[in-house]
Amino acid sequence: MIASTPPLPPVIHTALADGQPVCLRRITPEDGALMREGIAQMSPQSRYLRFFSGMKTPPDWVIERLLDVDGDTHLAWGAIASDHAAGERPRCQGQAIGAVHAFRTEDDPECAEFSVAVLDAWHHKGVGRLLTATLLLEAQAEGIAEFHVDTLSENRTAIAFAQGLGARPTGGDGLTRSFTLEVEEALRRLREECDPEGLRDVFGG
Numbered sequence: 001m002i003a004s005t006p007p008l009p010p011v012i013h014t015a016l017a018d019g020q021p022v023c024l025r026r027i028t029p030e031d032g033a034l035m036r037e038g039i040a041q042m043s044p045q046s047r048y049l050r051f052f053s054g055m056k057t058p059p060d061w062v063i064e065r066l067l068d069v070d071g072d073t074h075l076a077w078g079a080i081a082s083d084h085a086a087g088e089r090p091r092c093q094g095q096a097i098g099a100v101h102a103f104r105t106e107d108d109p110e111c112a113e114f115s116v117a118v119l120d121a122w123h124h125k126g127v128g129r130l131l132t133a134t135l136l137l138e139a140q141a142e143g144i145a146e147f148h149v150d151t152l153s154e155n156r157t158a159i160a161f162a163q164g165l166g167a168r169p170t171g172g173d174g175l176t177r178s179f180t181l182e183v184e185e186a187l188r189r190l191r192e193e194c195d196p197e198g199l200r201d202v203f204g205g
Contacts, residue, residue: 008138013082013090014201016125020081023092024134024202027076027099029067034078034096036063043120049155050117066101075102075112075142077134079127097122100131102139102147112139114147114181126196128161133190133202140183147181165189 012024027035036057039047044054051058069076076099083094097119104112114135118127139147149167151158153175165186167179191203 007141008134011092012134012202013092014130014198015196016122016127016130016198017196018125020125021090022097022127022130022198023080023082023090024077024130025080025092026071027067027069027078027101029069031078031096032063032067035066035099038096038099038117038119041119041121042117046117046120049152049158050115052152066099072142073104073106075135075138076100077131077138079118079131081122098127098131100128100135102135102144104144110143110145112144112147114149126198129190129196130198130202132165133187133199136183136187136190137202140187145183147183147186149179149181150176151179153177 010025013021014024015021039058040056042050044056047056047058048054051062066076068074078096079098080092081094081097082090082092098117100114100116102112102114104110116128116131116135118131148170149158149162151162153172159177159179162179162181165181166189167181167186170178170180172178190199194200
């Protein structure tokens, strides 16, 4: 498979809209504790909208699937709120505040299932956009052209986010709605808007 974009660094240091330093890095199987802690800190409503269930702790198989990242059929990045002081060398240590995933199958390698989740206390700060841009870049490099997005019909925030990136509706059953998001178009929009400004770090300045 020929990559159309250069490979991303293992860690990206950037900042949220309010100046909070964050680092973005690939999720690994060793992140189980961070994953469980983050999900537990989500509100019941946010867990319901993300997992279609309000359970405080998802079943083990869900956690295992989220951690089973291979860089091919499953791409995933996490955001860490860095705790270094001003003037210190940036480090990727602190609270896990969000994660983004893309799953694809061998039958349709150019399309992947997309999902993103951000802790409630970190909503509206640009976390989701930073994570999504990073995942889009890696997806493009891996030959993924489209994302398939499924969300609950009541999740207006997720629907507006997807549509803002150019997602097209592809159906629904009343309870859920489905969209197709073109990777190239979504990246174009994020580059043009560059909101939050930390996206410049994701796109390489």
